[in-house]
Amino acid sequence: MAERSSMELPSTQLIPGLPNDVAMQCLARVPRIHHPILSLVCKSWRFTLRCSPALFATRSHLRTTQTFLYLNLRINSASHWFTFLQRPNSPNTRNPVLLPPIPSRPIGAAYAVLGHKIYVIGGSINDIPSNHVWVFDCWFNCWEVGPRMKISREFAAAGVVGGRIYVMGGCVVDNWVRSMNWAEVFDPVSGSWSAFPSQIEVRDKWMHASTVMDGRVYAMADRGGVVYDVGAGQWGSVPKRLDLGWRGRAAVVGGVLYCYDYLGKIRGYDVKEDVWKELKGVENRLPRFLCGATMVNFDERLCVVWEGKGSSKEIQIMCAEIKVRKDENGDLSGTLIWSDAIHLVPNGASIVHCMAVDI
Template identity: 60%
Template sequence: MSATSSPPAPEAQTLIPCLPDDVAVSILARVPRSQHPVLCLVSRAFRSLLSSALFATTRRLLSPTEPSLYLTLRSSSTSSLLCFTLLRRRLVPISPVPSPYIGSAYAVLGPELYVLGGSHNDVASARVWVLDCRFNTWRPGPSMRVPREFAAAGVVDGKLYVMGGCVADTWARAANWAEALDPKTGSWAAVPSPDEVREKWMHASAVIDGKLYAMADRGGVVYDSRREVWSPVENELDNGWRGRACVVDGILYCYDYLGKIRGFDWGEGLWKELKGVEKGLPRFLCGATMANMGGNLIVVWEGKSAVGNGKEMEVWCAEIEVRKDCNGELVGEIRWSESVLTVPARSSIVHCVAVTL
C-alpha cells in the first residue's frame, strides 16, 4: 500500500449476519415490546433500530400491535410527575411529564398519550403535553382555548374532547367550556354546550358506545358527538360511579364504597359485583385505578411495603380476565397479581392507561 493511499472503509454492520437488513427488520419488528429491552442489549445497531421511525413504521404495517400500560405517579420525594411503562411485570421509568401539574386530564389518541391542563400554585393551565409512546418522548401539543384543571377528556371518532375544569364566568370560558381537538389540523374548536351542564370539577370520564360520559361534583353529563346532543347521566350509573373507572367489553368497571370491584351492565341498567376475585385482591378503598389492556381489566393500587420501616410504598398490579357467565353475572379470573414498583411512602398514583402500539 502506498503512503498516500487511504485505508479501506470499514464494512457497515449488519443487523443479523447472513441476512439482508430489510429481512432482519421484518423479523425484529415481530418481537413483543416486552422483549425490546433485551434486544437493546444485543448490539448498538439493535438499540438504534428500536428507537427509529423505520422500526415503528414496520411494526405498524405488520400489525403486531399489543397494549402497553403507562402509569403516572407523584412522588413524595420530588415535585416531578413520574412516568412508567409496564415491562415484564415491572414498572420501568421513562421521561417524566415536563410540567408536573396537579389535576391534569389524560386521553389516548392512537399511539400518543395526551396530558391536558392542570394547575400549578393554584393557577390553571391550558398547556398540553403529548407522549409519543412508540419512542417514549414528549413534545408540546396545541394549547387548549381556556385553562383547565380536573377536566374530563376522551376520544370519539378520532377527535379528542375535553370539558369542564373551568368556571364559566366569562364569555370565553362559557363558549369554550367544552372543546375538541382535530389531530389532522392540530387545532381546537369550541363545542356548544347548554348552561345547565357546565359544572366545574370533573372527577371521572369514559367513552362508551361512541358517547363521552363525564362525572361532575353533582351528577354527570353525556355528550353524543355524532348527534351533538347533551343529556344527564342516568341515576343508577351516577349513584354507583366512584371515578377511576374503565370500560371492558361494554361494561364500566370501578370500585364501590366497600372497596369491591363492580361493573355497570348497560343492557340491564344495573351494577353487578365482579365475582371470583374476592380472595386474590384487597379492598380498594383509595389509591387504585383501572385500565383496559387488550380486553383484560388491569387494576393498579397502592400497598404497604413489607420492609423499609414505613418509609416505602409498593405499587401493585393485577391483570384480570373478565366475562359474563351464562347467568349474566360478571366473573373475573386473576391472571397475575404482583408488586411492580417500590417508591417512597406517601407517594400517590395519579393515572394509568393502556396504549396500543
C-alpha cells in the same frame, strides 16, 4: 425530536442477505422487551430499534404490538412516570422503567391515550389553571409540546372517540370565551383544538371522573354530570344509577364499566341494562378497597393498581390483572390472572393515574 428526524436509516443491510424491508419485518416480530439486547448487535440495529418510525409502523401492520402499563406516581410532591414491561413466560416478573419527567407539574390534569401518545391536558401550575398540553411519545420515550387549548382547565373530563380527543369542563363559565369553549375537541390530523356546542345547563365546573362507552363521553360532576353522544352530536344527563354507583377511578372492559363500591367490592355497570352487578370470582383474591383503586383496560383485561402495604420507609405498588366475562344472563364473573407488587416507592407516594398503550 429534531435530532431524531434529521437522522437517516443506515445504508448498510440490517441482516446480510436480506432486503431491508424484509429484515425490518423480522425485527418487528421481536418483543420490545428484548430491544435493549438487540440494540447491542450493531449501530444499524440500534438506530432502527430506537429511532425508526418505520419499525413501529411495521409492528402495527403485523399486529405484533404489545400493551404496556404507564403509571404516573406522586413521590415527595414530585411527579414521576414509569412504564412496566412484562417478561414473556414469566408473568410475575415486572421491570419498572423510569421515564423522563414532564417539563411542568400540572395538578388536576386530564389524560387521554391516542395511538402511541399520551396527552396530559391542562391542570393547574402554581395554582393557576393552564391551557397547555404535554404529549408523551411512547415510541421514543420523549415529551413534546402539544397544541394549546382555547381556554385553561383543571379537573376537566376527557375521552377519545373516533381518533379525536374530547374535553369538557374544568373551568368557571364567567365570560363569553369560556362559555363558548366549555367543550373542545382535538383533531390530530389538523393538530388543533376547536370548540363544539354545549348547552348552558350542562356547563358544570369540575369533573371528578370520565370515560367513554359506546361512542359517548361520560363526564361525572358533583351534580350528576353529562353525556355527549359524539355521533349524534347530542347532550344528555348521566343515568341516576350510574351516578350513584360510580366511585373512584373506573375502567370500561367489554362495554361494562368497572369500579369499587362503598363496601370495597368490584362492581360493573351495564349501560344498556342500566344496572350494577357484582363481579363474582375475585371476592377473596383481592383486598377490599373502601377508598377505591385505580383501574384501566389492559388489552381487554381489567387491570387494578393500588398502594399496598410496606414498611416505615417504603410502600408497594401492587397490580392485578383480571379476565372478565359476561354470561348469557348478563352476570359478571372474573378470573384473577396474576397479582403482585410491581414497584417499591417511598412511603407517602400515591398513584395519580395509569394508562395502557399499545406499542
